Amino acid sequence: MTTFYCRSAFISDVHLGTPDCKAAYLLDFLRQLRCEKLYLVGDIIDMEALAKRRWWHAGHSAVIDEIFALARCGVEVVYIPGNHDAPMRGLHGQNFGGVRIALDAVHVGADGRRYRVSHGDEFDPEHVGRRWMLQFGEAMHRFICWSNRRLHAMRQRLELPYLPLSIIVKSHIGKALAYIRAYEARVAADARECGFDGHICGHIHFGHVRELDGVLYLNDGDWVEHCTALIEDHTGAMELIHWSEQLTALGRASRELVWPSSAAALALAPLGACARGLGELHRAA
Numbered sequence: 001m002t003t004f005y006c007r008s009a010f011i012s013d014v015h016l017g018t019p020d021c022k023a024a025y026l027l028d029f030l031r032q033l034r035c036e037k038l039y040l041v042g043d044i045i046d047m048e049a050l051a052k053r054r055w056w057h058a059g060h061s062a063v064i065d066e067i068f069a070l071a072r073c074g075v076e077v078v079y080i081p082g083n084h085d086a087p088m089r090g091l092h093g094q095n096f097g098g099v100r101i102a103l104d105a106v107h108v109g110a111d112g113r114r115y116r117v118s119h120g121d122e123f124d125p126e127h128v129g130r131r132w133m134l135q136f137g138e139a140m141h142r143f144i145c146w147s148n149r150r151l152h153a154m155r156q157r158l159e160l161p162y163l164p165l166s167i168i169v170k171s172h173i174g175k176a177l178a179y180i181r182a183y184e185a186r187v188a189a190d191a192r193e194c195g196f197d198g199h200i201c202g203h204i205h206f207g208h209v210r211e212l213d214g215v216l217y218l219n220d221g222d223w224v225e226h227c228t229a230l231i232e233d234h235t236g237a238m239e240l241i242h243w244s245e246q247l248t249a250l251g252r253a254s255r256e257l258v259w260p261s262s263a264a265a266l267a268l269a270p271l272g273a274c275a276r277g278l279g280e281l282h283r284a285a
């Protein structure tokens with residue numbers, strides 16, 4: 001087992017308690033992770049889904065155990081609830097076994113850059129769609145998630161790497177992409193107004209590293225479809241990585257250079273077709 005060292009790590013949209021959660025990959029990531037700070041950027045336990053349908057898996061308990069184990073080992077863990085674990089918001093300021101609950105946070109990078117960290121549903125206002133899924137078509141999304149699960153099970157039997165079908169579909173639907181772009185612009189505009197160097201969020205299940213008019217938009221993606229995390233190295237560079245059978249760097253933002261992630265990179269990362277090793281990105285930066 002290789003150990004993965006970084007300064008801080010950001011994950012969100014894990015949706016524990018739903019069959020779509022890729023808990024095994026996440027558990028593998030957490031077990032190899034060595035960091036000083038771990039941010040859980042919302043929608044970790046899907047309380048909304050659990051209220052409708054009781055479903056749980058031992059692998060999901062193992063993820064929670066691992067998070068507490070990291071906290072016991074001295075990792076500073078901050079849990080910022082999202083819309084699917086909104087009841088946790090009422091517990092902000094509390095500390096559970098080393099896991100601190102907060103409504104949002106300000107993260108100061110190793111290079112001094114200041115980021116606001118929040119789940120991001122506050123940028124998804126009622127008039128745009130109560131949830132972004134409504135824009136995309138909730139039934140359609142459920143169908144794609146179901147197909148994704150079946151395809152994943154089949155590919156696993158054939159010992160083929162994980163392939164996020166949903167991302168490929170979304171990347172080709174203009175309406176979904178237009179929604180994602182508009183959301184990114186709203187988040188970045190708010191960060192600029194508040195004087196931050198960037199905003200770190202999740203919520204829309206579309207990981208991205210982008211610079212928008214001098215402000216960084218960093219979305220850590222999800223563990224339902226992408227299996228992505230945002231990590232900060234010891235120089236303060238932020239990197240979006242995909243984690244399944246193989247580790248793939250999707251985008252990177254250091255002080256000097258922003259290497260934006262593309263939709264194609266997200267969709268094809270597990271195939272290795274456009275996979276760039278971390279080392280390659282570091283060299284380029």
Ligand SMILES: [Mn+2]
Nearest residue numbers: 043082083203
């Ligand atoms: Mn959300």
